[in-house]
Amino acid sequence: MTSAQPLTPDRWSLESWFTEFGAPDYQSFKIQLSADLRAQLLAAGNADSSHEVLAKVLVDFEQLTDHLGHLSAFLGCLSADDATNEAVKTDEAWASTLDAEKDKLRATIQARLAALDEAAFSQLLASPTLKGAEYAVSRMREEGRRQMAPALESLAADLNVNGLHAWGRLYDTLTGKMEFPMTFPDGHTETVPMARRRALMSEPDRKIREAAFHAGQTPWNDHADTLGAALNGIAGTRLSLYGHRGIDHFLDTPLFDSGMSRASLDAMLAAIRANIDLPRRAIRTAAKLQGTPALHFFDLEAPQVSAPDAKPLTWDEACNTVGTSFHRAYPRLGEYFDTMLKNRWIEAQPRAGKRPGAFCTGSLLRREERVYMTWHGTVHDMVTLAHEAGHAWHSCVLRPTRSFASNYPMTLAETASNFGEMILLDGLLNQSSLSPEMKAYLLDQEMLRAHAYLINIPMRYEFEHSFYSARAAGEVPVSRLRELMNEAQRSLYGDTLLPDGTDPMFWASKMHFFITGVSFYNFPYVFGYLLGQALFARFKLEGDAFLPKYEAFLAATGNASCEDVAMKTLGADLTSPDFWATALRSIVPTLEAYEKLPTR
Numbered sequence: 025m026t027s028a029q030p031l032t033p034d035r036w037s038l039e040s041w042f043t044e045f046g047a048p049d050y051q052s053f054k055i056q057l058s059a060d061l062r063a064q065l066l067a068a069g070n071a072d073s074s075h076e077v078l079a080k081v082l083v084d085f086e087q088l089t090d091h092l093g094h095l096s097a098f099l100g101c102l103s104a105d106d107a108t109n110e111a112v113k114t115d116e117a118w119a120s121t122l123d124a125e126k127d128k129l130r131a132t133i134q135a136r137l138a139a140l141d142e143a144a145f146s147q148l149l150a151s152p153t154l155k156g157a158e159y160a161v162s163r164m165r166e167e168g169r170r171q172m173a174p175a176l177e178s179l180a181a182d183l184n185v186n187g188l189h190a191w192g193r194l195y196d197t198l199t200g201k202m203e204f205p206m207t208f209p210d211g212h213t214e215t216v217p218m219a220r221r222r223a224l225m226s227e228p229d230r231k232i233r234e235a236a237f238h239a240g241q242t243p244w245n246d247h248a249d250t251l252g253a254a255l256n257g258i259a260g261t262r263l264s265l266y267g268h269r270g271i272d273h274f275l276d277t278p279l280f281d282s283g284m285s286r287a288s289l290d291a292m293l294a295a296i297r298a299n300i301d302l303p304r305r306a307i308r309t310a311a312k313l314q315g316t317p318a319l320h321f322f323d324l325e326a327p328q329v330s331a332p333d334a335k336p337l338t339w340d341e342a343c344n345t346v347g348t349s350f351h352r353a354y355p356r357l358g359e360y361f362d363t364m365l366k367n368r369w370i371e372a373q374p375r376a377g378k379r380p381g382a383f384c385t386g387s388l389l390r391r392e393e394r395v396y397m398t399w400h401g402t403v404h405d406m407v408t409l410a411h412e413a414g415h416a417w418h419s420c421v422l423r424p425t426r427s428f429a430s431n432y433p434m435t436l437a438e439t440a441s442n443f444g445e446m447i448l449l450d451g452l453l454n455q456s457s458l459s460p461e462m463k464a465y466l467l468d469q470e471m472l473r474a475h476a477y478l479i480n481i482p483m484r485y486e487f488e489h490s491f492y493s494a495r496a497a498g499e500v501p502v503s504r505l506r507e508l509m510n511e512a513q514r515s516l517y518g519d520t521l522l523p524d525g526t527d528p529m530f531w532a533s534k535m536h537f538f539i540t541g542v543s544f545y546n547f548p549y550v551f552g553y554l555l556g557q558a559l560f561a562r563f564k565l566e567g568d569a570f571l572p573k574y575e576a577f578l579a580a581t582g583n584a585s586c587e588d589v590a591m592k593t594l595g596a597d598l599t600s601p602d603f604w605a606t607a608l609r610s611i612v613p614t615l616e617a618y619e620k621l622p623t624r
């Protein structure tokens with residue numbers, strides 16, 4: 025167990041990846057990687073498309089990807105750990121140019137796969153060296169078929185640097201410098217950077233939230249024309265490229281990236297619509313706890329129950345609590361968590377210069393995982409630890425699987441982390457020593473999550489969907505963007521938002537709409553949340569007998585579509601609204617307990 029842990033966390037250990045940054049093993053790895061990439065770029069242009077040659081090209085590419093991934097993960101860990109290290113930043117920039125070259129290599133290989141007829145492709149897939157890689161290679165071929173001619177793809181990639189991605193950079197630059205004067209409830213006025221607004225809108229004091237919301241709207245309104253141009257530019261570029269690539273619908277690419285079908289997406293959204301009153305009840309309860317008839321947009325992320333005023337949790341206590349919950353519910357996960365602690369695979373030490381946030385990363389070369397976070401002693405941090413440990417366990421289960429079959433989509437990634445979180449929360453909620461204050465706090469946190477995933481994120485999807493539909497006919501003016509945003513909010517939130525409670529500028533303030541690498545950065549989160557709920561509900565029902573199925577599910581996540589993985593390992597039909605409705609209704613017991621909380 026975890027009782028040998030110190031009071032504050034140690035720094036993590038990365039020595040099994042490289043001796044240290046800049047060490048001889050690190051330097052020679054870089055040199056070898058560059059040389060391999062150059063050699064593979066040359067070989068990829070080879071006209072010989074015999075299946076033996078192509079199979080070798082693919083296996084070499086798989087290995088190259090592992091090596092580059094290993095280096096990038098190492099650099100990612102170092103730069104999060106010390107955001108001021110310029111030498112690491114320089115190498116990160118170097119690695120990202122290698123990554124761009126690797127993308128070109130991938131496109132070349134994909135074009136070669138797309139050019140094969142069915143018989144030749146079947147012969148290729150039957151190559152012994154590609155065993156277990158069939159799904160990944162088929163996807164590469166499918167992507168190849170959606171590419172324009174290589175010269176056009178190359179032109180598009182170059183133009184995107186100065187077009188599509190330039191809009192994204194403009195957004196980052198403009199919003200990164202935004203600030204606004206805000207008068208706090210105590211009367212003092214401060215200049216607040218926009219990056220702080222979200223935290224202010226999560227403050228327990230409603231007057232602070234209200235002031236931050238209204239004062240913070242000014243820069244968004246002032247820059248609405250520029251931001252509207254950026255949003256139109258990004259969507260317009262995508263739609264043009266889709267047209268030239270023969271992609272019929274703007275959802276096709278995000279669905280392909282998510283490894284799921286339109287039928288599953290529609291089934292999931294239909295189930296949310298049909299059961300929308302469940303998450304709305306959570307919002308009504310939050311409004312009741314707050315003492316208002318409904319919520320304002322600025323209330324949505326605020327807790328209605330504060331964390332109990334206990335002394336901060338020590339790292340030791342948190343590790344013990346997480347470890348005990350894991351061991352009790354899922355011993356293999358508990359043992360893995362112990363291994364992570366023993367090997368110092370978790371970086372949690374509070375230290376100046378660390379980047380905020382938390383992530384799980386890993387190396388397919390070493391088959392080892394790492395978790396990054398910063399420990400501040402809150403229950404929220406402890407939940408983060410369980411969340412990231414859930415991700416790490418997913419990678420651990422995939423260790424015996426070849427790299428081509430280890431890449432799972434975002435839709436399936438969040439399932440494992442939600443599962444880890446729920447084991448912890450369930451363990452906490454069922455503790456006999458749980459205080460009523462802590463119980464109320466945990467219920468409130470759970471319901472905040474429920475309406476964020478079941479109303480707020482679907483609202484973003486609804487907006488983006490109507491925006492892309494409108495954009496196909498031409499530029500969408502700012503006035504219309506505001507209308508579409510209001511309509512999406514009304515449609516999902518209904519009467520749970522106050523009459524003046526919408527945020528018509530949310531399309532501008534939500535950075536996700538301006539990410540140029542992916543569109544529809546929303547529905548995969550809903551999918552992951554609900555699938556996690558469904559799996560946990562089945563675990564509660566079936567007990568230990570469910571865990572081998574869960575591991576079979578995790579092990580298959582990189583090797584088939586979401587639908588096939590769920591059907592083969594769990595017998596679940598993701599294209600059926602009933603599956604999603606059952607998942608959604610699993611929040612009912614928590615919701616009912618939440619509704620019984622006494623109002624102030």
Ligand SMILES: [Zn+2]
Pocket residue numbers: 411415438441
């Ligand atoms: Zn996660």
